[in-house]
Amino acid sequence: xxxxxxxxxHFRNPRNVGEIENADGVGEVGNAKCGDIMxxxxxxxxxxxxxxxxxxxxxxxxxxxxxxxxxxxxxxPISEALELTNKAVAEALDGLPAHKLHCSVxxxxxxxxxxxxxxDRNGIxxxxxxxxxxxxxxxxx
Amino acid sequence: MIYVDNAATTKxxxxxxxxxxxxxSEIYGNPSSLHEMGQxxxxxxxxxxxxxxxxxxxxxxxxxxTSGGSESDNQAIISCAELGEKKGKKHIISSAIExxxxxxxxxxxxxxxxxxTLLPANADGIVKPSDLEKSITDDTALVTVMYxxxxxxxxxxxxxxxxxxxxxxxxxxxxxxxxxxxxxINVVNDNIDxxxxxxxxxxxxxxxxxxxxRNGVALSPFINGGAQERGKRAGTExxxxxxxxxxxxxxxxxxxxxxxxxxxxxxxxxxxxxxAIPHSVLNGDAKNRLPGNVNICFEGIEGEGLLLLLSDAGIxxxxxxxxxxxxxxxxxxxxxxxxxxxxAHGSLRLTLAADNTxxxxxxxxxxxxxxxxxxxxxxxxxxxxxxxxxxxxxx
Numbered sequence: 001x002x003x004x005x006x007x008x009x010h011f012r013n014p015r016n017v018g019e020i021e022n023a024d025g026v027g028e029v030g031n032a033k034c035g036d037i038m039x040x041x042x043x044x045x046x047x048x049x050x051x052x053x054x055x056x057x058x059x060x061x062x063x064x065x066x067x068x069x070x071x072x073x074x075x076x077p078i079s080e081a082l083e084l085t086n087k088a089v090a091e092a093l094d095g096l097p098a099h100k101l102h103c104s105v106x107x108x109x110x111x112x113x114x115x116x117x118x119x120d121r122n123g124i125x126x127x128x129x130x131x132x133x134x135x136x137x138x139x140x141x
Numbered sequence: 142m143i144y145v146d147n148a149a150t151t152k153x154x155x156x157x158x159x160x161x162x163x164x165x166s167e168i169y170g171n172p173s174s175l176h177e178m179g180q181x182x183x184x185x186x187x188x189x190x191x192x193x194x195x196x197x198x199x200x201x202x203x204x205x206x207t208s209g210g211s212e213s214d215n216q217a218i219i220s221c222a223e224l225g226e227k228k229g230k231k232h233i234i235s236s237a238i239e240x241x242x243x244x245x246x247x248x249x250x251x252x253x254x255x256x257x258t259l260l261p262a263n264a265d266g267i268v269k270p271s272d273l274e275k276s277i278t279d280d281t282a283l284v285t286v287m288y289x290x291x292x293x294x295x296x297x298x299x300x301x302x303x304x305x306x307x308x309x310x311x312x313x314x315x316x317x318x319x320x321x322x323x324x325x326i327n328v329v330n331d332n333i334d335x336x337x338x339x340x341x342x343x344x345x346x347x348x349x350x351x352x353x354x355r356n357g358v359a360l361s362p363f364i365n366g367g368a369q370e371r372g373k374r375a376g377t378e379x380x381x382x383x384x385x386x387x388x389x390x391x392x393x394x395x396x397x398x399x400x401x402x403x404x405x406x407x408x409x410x411x412x413x414x415x416x417a418i419p420h421s422v423l424n425g426d427a428k429n430r431l432p433g434n435v436n437i438c439f440e441g442i443e444g445e446g447l448l449l450l451l452s453d454a455g456i457x458x459x460x461x462x463x464x465x466x467x468x469x470x471x472x473x474x475x476x477x478x479x480x481x482x483x484x485a486h487g488s489l490r491l492t493l494a495a496d497n498t499x500x501x502x503x504x505x506x507x508x509x510x511x512x513x514x515x516x517x518x519x520x521x522x523x524x525x526x527x528x529x530x531x532x533x534x535x536x
Contacts, residue, residue, distance in 0.1 A: 011449060017519045032483035032522050035443055035463045035471065039521040055521040059445035059462070063519065 003060060004094035010064035015071050018053040025121065027113025030106050036062045038110040040070070044118055047078050054110070061093075061100040068092050069107035078118075081111055082130060143501045144457045147342075147433060148291050148319060148492035153385070154344035160388040161346065164381040172378055173369065182380055189387035196390050197336065198327035199353050205360070205370045206383050209350035210318035211242035213337030216363035216374070217314045217352055218246045218285060221335075222255060224359050225282020232280040236260045236268045236297075237477040239287050243316055244473070260286070265426035266295035266478045270302055277309050284313050288320035288336075292461055292474040292490060293425030294434025296324065303332025312358055318342055318350075322393035323401075323431055334358045340386035343393045349382035400495045404432035407493055407502050411435050414506035415489075418513055420526075422535045424475060424488065433493035436461075438480060440535045441523030442487045442516040444471075450512040451489075456505055461488040483522070484534050 003011070020041040030037040036058030043051035052074050054066040069089045073081040086104035090096045096104060116131045118124075144152070164185065170178030172186045187201065194201045207213045222233060235247055237259045247257045258276045260268050268286055277284075284306045289296045299315055306313035314335035320326060321336075322343025328336060335358060339350040354360045366375025393400070412423055412435055420440040439447070444460030451458050461472030463486060470476070471485035480488075491505065517523040525531035 008449075011446070012453065014519065019524075028521065032486075033481075035482070035486040037521050055519055055524060057441065057520040057522040058443050060449045062443075063446060 006094045007064040010067040011060040014067040025114040025118030027110045029109045040110040040114040042114045061103040065103040065107040145491040146457045147494040150341045154389050157385040157389040161381040161385040189383045192387040205352045207350050210339030213352035214242040217335045220361040221283035230280045230282040232256045234258045234284045236286050238262045238474045266293045288315045288317035291319050293436045294430035295425045296429045300331045345386040345389035346382045401432045411502045420535045435491040438484045439487045441520050454508040459490040462486045
């Protein structure tokens with residue numbers, strides 16, 4: 001099989017699909033030309049991510065990575081969510097095939113983009129080095 | 142399980158399996174051996190060669206057995222290139238929608254200094270003969286255009302393309318891997334100098350194919366060694382597979398009319414049913430296409446998820462999305478007929494065979510509609526389209 005049971009489970013029954021009205025932070029990364037876009041919505045109260053939803057256009061592993069990543073940050077303080085790495089997402093899914101690792105990178109970037117949006121909206125100071133420009137290393141452009 | 146991936150490979154026919162078995166158990170001799178068992182094998186080899194030749198309107202000594210379509214394509218192209226090079230001709234004409242067995246061989250020749258012209262396909266996936274005529278130069282060593290496309294099923298005007306090559310005295314090769322056993326082919330009437338075929342696309346076993354080379358067209362050896370295949374393809378012949386291929390070919394040609402009629406009806410129903418899904422479009426010409434080929438793009442989704450969920454529903458299909466091709470780009474064929482990247486990612490290919498039924502078609506239509514709806518419901522692209530933040534490409 002191409003994918004682990006866990007990837008297939010999160011792909012078939014993705015957790016946290018949808019959007020949050022009046023979200024406190026929204027992040028979108030990727031582009032349709034590359035074949036994947038991930039959009040993450042955050043509800044934040046007292047620096048805690050109280051709710052998170054996603055919409056993803058992409059392959060099975062992109063959907064599974066979004067689902068797993070949202071599970072991993074739900075109920076967590078922002079500081080912890082910022083530490084979530086693509087490696088951790090891939091490991092939680094019992095691994096991804098090498099050519100699909102960019103899907104987990106996208107999940108990490110989407111969460112960071114949503115948190116950055118929250119900071120920007122609220123005028124909160126932050127360390128800009130934590131939010132590198134989207135690399136788009138996964139894409140050919 | 143509903144198998145609709147027959148362009149990838151077909152079920153080996155019962156008749157082919159039955160015909161192959163004695164050549165593994167009883168008549169296992171080497172056709173090059175002089176003893177009786179070898180000679181019985183040699184007779185079977187000749188008989189298979191005659192069968193394949195007859196199926197194409199060719200002569201037995203114009204058929205070379207190979208390991209399959211890719212090898213046949215490689216040998217035909219490299220042979221013509223090398224022979225052309227000796228005469229100072231280093232230009233090859235092909236099309237933008239060829240199989241990678243052709244395109245990657247041409248890439249390699251391009252690095253060796255050959256000039257490659259890839260003829261465009263129009264929006265329906267058809268190569269225009271007038272484009273070929275315009276591209277021919279004094280340096281053209283070979284023209285290679287596929288008979289029928291493996292992804293979108295379009296059938297090219299091969300006889301017309303061949304006639305142009307004949308007029309200019311340029312060898313004309315066609316990759317007919319998807320066409321043989323499915324369309325009536327006559328190499329003489331179609332003006333074909335070289336043709337590649339593969340057994341497992343018409344009910345034969347995998348790992349065997351043939352290259353037709355018209356008498357008078359030079360062919361250089363591709364695999365060096367013994368004198369098999371008149372010195373053009375060394376290596377002990379895969380006799381069981383060759384016999385299986387000949388049997389499957391005879392069978393598919395004898396049932397071709399009946400099968401085509403059935404498949405065209407099922408195909409058209411399937412196309413009609415799938416196009417009822419909003420914002421979907423058919424890829425490739427609606428009429429000039431293989432009887433069993435359906436290829437449709439759905440806006441707002443990506444093909445791999447579609448395949449995985451269809452697989453969960455018991456449907457074996459294929460897609461031209463980047464994720465399924467193992468590369469970063471979606472299908473070069475869909476891009477060549479003008480589909481933008483984001484649309485090409487959402488393609489679905491269904492290729493029918495004679496054992497598919499009306500109820501399969503109904504089930505596929507329903508399952509696909511459900512799966513597309515499920516994926517669209519979680520797609521940010523679909524949401525943007527619906528909210529007018531992004532314009533539909535497919536109306």
